Amino acid sequence: MTRFDPAKGVRVAxxxxxxxxxxxxxxxxxxxxxxxxxxxxxxxxxxxxVTVTGMIDAGxxxxxxxxxxxxxxxxxxxxxREIEREHPxxxxxxxxxxxxxxxxxxxxxxxxxxxxxTVNHPQHNLDFxxxxxxxxxxxxxDRYRVKHYLLRRHDDKVYKIPPKLVRVAxxxxxxxxGVTRGRPQAAPASSIESDSASxxxxxxxxxxxxxxxxxxPNLRPFFSEAAQxxxxxxxxxxLDHSSADVVVVESVSExxxxxxxxxxxxxxxxxxxxxxxxxxxxxxxxxxxxxxxNRLVAGLGN
Ligand SMILES: [Zn+2]
Numbered sequence: 001m002t003r004f005d006p007a008k009g010v011r012v013a014x015x016x017x018x019x020x021x022x023x024x025x026x027x028x029x030x031x032x033x034x035x036x037x038x039x040x041x042x043x044x045x046x047x048x049x050v051t052v053t054g055m056i057d058a059g060x061x062x063x064x065x066x067x068x069x070x071x072x073x074x075x076x077x078x079x080x081r082e083i084e085r086e087h088p089x090x091x092x093x094x095x096x097x098x099x100x101x102x103x104x105x106x107x108x109x110x111x112x113x114x115x116x117x118t119v120n121h122p123q124h125n126l127d128f129x130x131x132x133x134x135x136x137x138x139x140x141x142d143r144y145r146v147k148h149y150l151l152r153r154h155d156d157k158v159y160k161i162p163p164k165l166v167r168v169a170x171x172x173x174x175x176x177x178g179v180t181r182g183r184p185q186a187a188p189a190s191s192i193e194s195d196s197a198s199x200x201x202x203x204x205x206x207x208x209x210x211x212x213x214x215x216x217p218n219l220r221p222f223f224s225e226a227a228q229x230x231x232x233x234x235x236x237x238x239l240d241h242s243s244a245d246v247v248v249v250e251s252v253s254e255x256x257x258x259x260x261x262x263x264x265x266x267x268x269x270x271x272x273x274x275x276x277x278x279x280x281x282x283x284x285x286x287x288x289x290x291x292x293x294n295r296l297v298a299g300l301g302n
């Protein structure tokens with residue numbers, strides 16, 4: 001079994017809304033592992049001060065099981081670039097995942113192996129890697145018990161950060177799943193479904209519209225008399241500096257409202273493959289379509 005050395009000179013400040021988002025995600029996946037990326041900033045003086053200000057969810061293609069978990073890296077990279085546009089100093093600090101579902105109280109050998117590869121990878125910006133592990137569900141306001149770890153480049157040790165060096169900060173998060181810049185206190189995507197009873201459909205539409213337009217400022221809402229549904233039209237920017245026309249329609253299947261984003265017929269010459277993506281919110285549908293189109297313009301096929 002791996003020995004964990006106490007980390008010296010490392011302090012962590014983690015935004016309360018990031019912790020809340022992490023625990024909401026834990027509530028959502030009570031029987032399989034889940035997790036996400038941790039972003040924020042750091043400062044190196046006498047201590048290494050790590051400030052966690054955001055969390056990127058695992059993404060639509062994440063795979064979860066009782067003893068394993070794989071994130072949707074492509075999706076997360078897209079979200080990271082999105083955050084970076086607004087917060088150029090943002091860094092990918094590390095990752096979090098859950099073990100309370102399988103009872104394993106520390107990082108597994110597989111976790112450590114993966115983290116070592118990451119921190120020593122030439123494309124990893126930082127010479128450290130921070131990992132938050134959820135180890136138990138507890139009654140009361142704390143909700144979950146967590147442990148904090150740190151790995152360093154060219155150092156085989158795995159450091160455990162003592163709880164006294166971890167502080168929960170009241171500063172607002174810059175990014176948590178399902179919401180966007182500067183609005184982290186709003187409902188994360190995971191709770192939109194369960195909250196739908198209390199939120200009127202109209203409020204939800206207004207919220208969707210607001211988020212969608214912050215992420216994709218060139219999309220505008222329309223109510224289609226012909227189709228009797230809400231839709232958004234406009235364009236999104238792609239990685240090759242071109243833009244693509246996009247239409248988002250509301251679709252109801254089996255009583256549940258969802259959204260489909262697609263390129264209109266006039267774009268079909270450029271994107272011969274029927275490019276469309278569905279999700280439970282319009283902005284997630286557009287983001288999935290955006291990833292798909294970016295792959296096409298990059299010549300990566302489907
Ligand atoms: Zn693990």
